[in-house]
Amino acid sequence: MRAPTIVGGFVLGILGFLALVFLYGTDLVDATSDYPRAADEYRRLQCLGDIILEQVPVDASLAVLEPDLPRPDYWKVRLREVVSPEREVVFVETDADYLVEAIEGTACDGVDLLVSAP
């Protein structure tokens, strides 16, 4: 009775451990293969973030990262993005005039910025 229990315990332990190592390895591989996409995303965020950060520091991470999330009224910034096969286009809707001016005066590499009133 003792020996089968011990052997069974070791088998389960090894299976559970290998499953965890497999999950960790898969996650690491995903992170590695995801790097180019993440790097592109980061460059885009950096460009847009830099533009908006200089004008509305509070809004930077929110507006850029979650285009569909309703913004609190006092931030008055909304971004909607359309990714085309040829070129990424980012529409910015804002009623903050100073932000419109700031964005129109700037360009991100590989990104078109179109600004309009809401």
Added chain:
Amino acid sequence: MIDPSGPFAAVPALALASIAILPGVLLWIRRWDPMGWCIGFLGASVATSIAALAAVVAGTATRPWFLVMAIFLYAAGLFRLLREGPLRGADPLGDRWALLGWLIIGATTLVYLYRAPVHYDPRSIWFFHASWFTSPDVAYVDLLPLPFPHPDYPPLVPSFSAFTWLFGNDRNDWIAQTTTGLLTLVAIGGLVVLLTRGIRSPGLRAVAGGLATLAVLGVIQEYGFDGHADGITAVAVATLCLVAILGDDPPLGAVAAVAAVLAKSEGAVFVLVVILPLYLLLRRSLRPLIPALVLGAGWVAAVTVAGSRGEEWHLSAIFPWSDRFLERLGAIAASLTGNAVFVAAAVLWLGAVLVSWGRRERRLSQVLIAGGAGLALLLSIVVFYLASSRDLQWHLDTSAHRLVLHPSLVLVVGAGLGFVAVLRSLSHRPETEPSPDSKPARFSP
């Protein structure tokens, strides 16, 4: 400005921040060994969140409080050094083999740190809070009435990032991501050292430490290294469980308790509804938990007084006779117990139970207690989702995979207790021979 230069941008800032605060913490806690470094690094992050709490209470910008905290730590440390003499511990690096094994495994996490910090939660919540902590003239308390970025969330991760930013280039998401990852990795080191330090053979200890680190990383995955606060919270909660079960190392327990409470709201709930009862059940001294309870209550009181909106809860839904209970329970249970990490951790834990039972190990009771703690954590998460006012499927889809880390990691720690006992018996020839570097089991079932 956001610095795009990658995770290496964090190195000089981290080095300067460490010089600014870590030696002060080490002088104060007076430990000069691997565990001392772990406690010191966690203690440094805790110190920055105490500064953040002080700033919220005072209603001022946080920067001056960082300075006050650093000066206090150095002054307190030097005072103790002058009064009590040199630090304890002959070897600051401890066992080279164990350190090497742990470093090799831990180095694999660098892949995570090199990935661009683009995740929504870290940027929009944790890094965003940090940017307010670094502001020279804006008080964090002004953020609290705002509805979205959850400003009431505890400050450990963003305050530590913010402190590091002061030595870099203002807001820098690479630094924040690296800081969080390093914090998690150091906490994992403390957990693994505590788990394996009863093994006498350095070689076996290194192997066991490496395997344990791999298992812990299998549970935590990217959530400890991409800017999320879930990894550090889960490791802190699991460390607390281990400290309670072993009845060992109260300083690590104290700093892990504060880290758990101040890292995420879930950590505070887990300490209250699982860890505290566990300490009472095992008749451990509650002293290590007192700082955590005081600071956690202080943070909740401060943000509430400052006008934080908090969450809405449907507490009636946690009772079986509620309609919402039956509607939601099935989806919650399926989401949590169907999680691959949880299933793997449960299988590993069950293996440890069988091995300990078959070998008639004294530590079987400890493995079972860890399983009970994991189950209690799982049940508290079920209650959390039952009472949540958010759309259930959305809530499960966006957070269940992170919350289930906590019970999964406690199960892995329980399994570690069982398998380490086997390794100990392999490395200790006669079972009755007294061991100079291991303490006798203080828990009797």
